[in-house]
Structure formats: C-alpha cells, structure tokens
Amino acid sequence: MNRRIERGSKAHRRGHWAEYIALIHLMLKGYRILGFRLKIPQGEIDILALKGNRLAMVEVKQRRTVAEALEAVTPDQQKRLWQAGLSLQAKRKNLSRFDLNIDLYAIGPRAWPVHIKNAFIDMT
Incomplete structure (x- = not known):
C-alpha cells in the first residue's frame, strides 16, 4: 500500500476514534446527543448536542496540542459551521428555540x- 494512503487511512481511523471519545465525554458531562456525523449541504457536523438551552455543534480535532486543534479550523470552516447550524435550526423548528454554539x-x-465552549465567534 502506498505510504501516503496508509498515513491517510491511519489519520482517518484516529479521527473517528477521537469523535467517539468526545461523544462519550459529552454524554458523561450531561449532554444529550442529537446527532453524530450529520451530513448536510454545508458539510458535516461531527456532533450535535443539547444541554439546557445550549445547542452545541461540536467540531472534533485530534492534534498534538489544543492550539494546533484551534488553528486546524479555518475561518472558512468556522463560517460553514455557523451556516450549517443556522440552516439546521431553520429546518428543524424544534431546535430554533435553543442558543446555537x-x-x-x-x-x-x-x-x-x-472541550472549548463557544470556540469561535459568530461568523454569519
């Protein structure tokens, strides 16, 4: 197997593992999971979770440091995440009453x- 493909495959598996860790950790923190790897026109939402009045779209990144994880989410991706969240709230009226984060x-x-709450400013 090509080394590049092999590295990509390993990274993909590590990414899925990271999503499962985040999912379990969020549930232990009292979040109700509403969606996992949701595919929508704007992209994929790793985890959609609810706690109280807080609707959290959680982007999961596995990197060497938290700083690297923050840098891995580009401004364009941040904007797509906000647009995806607003679109989801518009389509699912039961979600529109919650505060999007x-x-x-x-x-x-x-x-x-x-877990960094409100990691990115509203880019809408």
Whole structure:
C-alpha cells in the first residue's frame, strides 16, 4: 500500500476514534446527543448536542496540542459551521428555540480531552 494512503487511512481511523471519545465525554458531562456525523449541504457536523438551552455543534480535532486543534479550523470552516447550524435550526423548528454554539473538542496524545465552549465567534 502506498505510504501516503496508509498515513491517510491511519489519520482517518484516529479521527473517528477521537469523535467517539468526545461523544462519550459529552454524554458523561450531561449532554444529550442529537446527532453524530450529520451530513448536510454545508458539510458535516461531527456532533450535535443539547444541554439546557445550549445547542452545541461540536467540531472534533485530534492534534498534538489544543492550539494546533484551534488553528486546524479555518475561518472558512468556522463560517460553514455557523451556516450549517443556522440552516439546521431553520429546518428543524424544534431546535430554533435553543442558543446555537460552536464548540471545539481537542484531543491530543497522552492528554485529557479539552472541550472549548463557544470556540469561535459568530461568523454569519
């Protein structure tokens, strides 16, 4: 197998593993999971979760540091996440009453996962 393809495949598996860790951690923190790997026209929402009046679209990144995870979400991607969240709220009227938040879940090697609430400003 080509080394590049092999590295990409390993990264893909690590990314899925990171999403599962984030999912379990969020549930343990009291979030109700409404969606996982939701495919919508604007892209994919890693995790859609609800806690109280807070509707969280959680972007999961596995990097060496939290700073690298934050940098991995480009301004264009942040804008797409906001647009995706607003679109989802418009289509699912039961979600429109909740406060939309874009969170980042950063997972690094040999480190406890970090959940950053409201990681990105409203880019709409």
